[in-house]
Amino acid sequence: MNLSPNIWLRDNCQCSTCVHPATRQRLLHTFQIPQDIAIDQFEDAGDSIKVKWSDGHESQYTQDFLSLALANSKQMTGVRQGTVEPELWGARIKDNPPIAHYDNAMGNDGGSILPVLSNIRRYGFSYIDYTPASPQATEELLSKIAFIRETHYGAFYDFTADLASKDTAYTNIALDAHTDTTYFSDPAGLQAFHLLSHTDGEGGASLLVDGFKVARELQKEDPEAYNILATVNVHAHASGNDGISIQPYRGFPVFQHDPDSGLLVQVRWNNSDRARIELPVDQVKKWYDAARKWDALLKKKENEYWEQLTPGRVLIFDNWRVLHGRSAFTGKRRICGGYINRDDWISKYKILQFGQEEVLKHLATN
Ligand SMILES: [Fe+2]
Ligand SMILES: [Zn+2]
Numbered sequence: 001m002n003l004s005p006n007i008w009l010r011d012n013c014q015c016s017t018c019v020h021p022a023t024r025q026r027l028l029h030t031f032q033i034p035q036d037i038a039i040d041q042f043e044d045a046g047d048s049i050k051v052k053w054s055d056g057h058e059s060q061y062t063q064d065f066l067s068l069a070l071a072n073s074k075q076m077t078g079v080r081q082g083t084v085e086p087e088l089w090g091a092r093i094k095d096n097p098p099i100a101h102y103d104n105a106m107g108n109d110g111g112s113i114l115p116v117l118s119n120i121r122r123y124g125f126s127y128i129d130y131t132p133a134s135p136q137a138t139e140e141l142l143s144k145i146a147f148i149r150e151t152h153y154g155a156f157y158d159f160t161a162d163l164a165s166k167d168t169a170y171t172n173i174a175l176d177a178h179t180d181t182t183y184f185s186d187p188a189g190l191q192a193f194h195l196l197s198h199t200d201g202e203g204g205a206s207l208l209v210d211g212f213k214v215a216r217e218l219q220k221e222d223p224e225a226y227n228i229l230a231t232v233n234v235h236a237h238a239s240g241n242d243g244i245s246i247q248p249y250r251g252f253p254v255f256q257h258d259p260d261s262g263l264l265v266q267v268r269w270n271n272s273d274r275a276r277i278e279l280p281v282d283q284v285k286k287w288y289d290a291a292r293k294w295d296a297l298l299k300k301k302e303n304e305y306w307e308q309l310t311p312g313r314v315l316i317f318d319n320w321r322v323l324h325g326r327s328a329f330t331g332k333r334r335i336c337g338g339y340i341n342r343d344d345w346i347s348k349y350k351i352l353q354f355g356q357e358e359v360l361k362h363l364a365t366n
Pocket of ligand 1: 169178179180324
């Protein structure tokens with residue numbers, strides 16, 4: 001077996017004939033590189049290495065690039081995925097939830113939204129207080145992160161509970177903690193709520209649960225149950241609207257891990273929208289037993305964070321981590337909000353947090 005990384009090094013030459021300087025797209029024709037490409041000359045230039053290849057091309061690699069290439073990927077997801085050590089929380093976060101100020105978030109500086117995104121990355125959610133209680137102000141805030149994701153319910157929404165869309169979200173009944181859009185292969189990354197008004201009634205407190213925290217609890221208490229929920233694929237659907245039955249192209253487990261780093265990256269949990277469990281019927285009980293434990297942990301008082309939303313306070317949360325629900329209510333509630341794609345908000349976060357140059361450094365390496 002030939003273990004030489006020469007083909008990889010030659011393929012990842014960073015010069016402007018090999019990589020377009022503006023688009024950072026590969027220009028070289030990878031499969032015209034001779035299979036037995038070799039190093040003819042090699043020069044250590046201090047902070048970089050110069051290489052003359054057997055095909056005549058000359059490359060230069062920074063020490064930075066080379067050391068990233070050799071780094072252990074398990075420790076290096078920070079820049080590539082914008083991962084931070086999550087601050088896990090339970091009911092007591094009520095005393096000190098992550099809050100940003102609307103005026104600061106909407107500052108002229110392109111980076112003014114970063115504190116909001118940092119909160120979401122660390123805690124899975126952020127409030128944005130002192131937001132004008134209007135759909136326009138809320139939409140502008142979301143647009144500061146990225147474009148709003150359109151679904152069969154529309155894009156930015158502004159609704160009262162009237163069952164205009166056939167989903168329990170549009171009713172006044174209580175909703176257990178869940179994540180949204182499990183029926184998409186790529187569930188919504190962020191979700192925002194802004195309660196614009198609530199008249200002639202009461203109730204409708206919002207529930208948030210830190211899915212990463214509860215997942216860790218389950219893993220500790222019952223590793224086997226965790227493993228079942230991390231491996232058995234579950235299907236989902238959205239079929240309430242006429243002529244529509246959205247289903248992901250495959251089933252996905254409740255807990256999704258990054259195969260490279262092993263980190264938990266996504267919790268998918270919506271018992272209402274659940275469809276087929278991908279197990280033979282005579283083995284399916286083990287999934288129910290595991291899910292029952294998970295459900296019980298989700299409903300533990302110390303894991304449930306209840307808050308009454310008020311006009312002026314926008315809630316944005318990571319739909320891949322934080323589950324949401326609400327209590328039943330009476331009267332008329334007007335809520336606006338929307339979804340943002342996972343890759344779009346993480347991209348924004350990474351660029352603001354690390355800078356374009358640092359992010360691009362990690363394209364071919366760890
Ligand atoms: Fe929901
Ligand atoms: Zn080159």
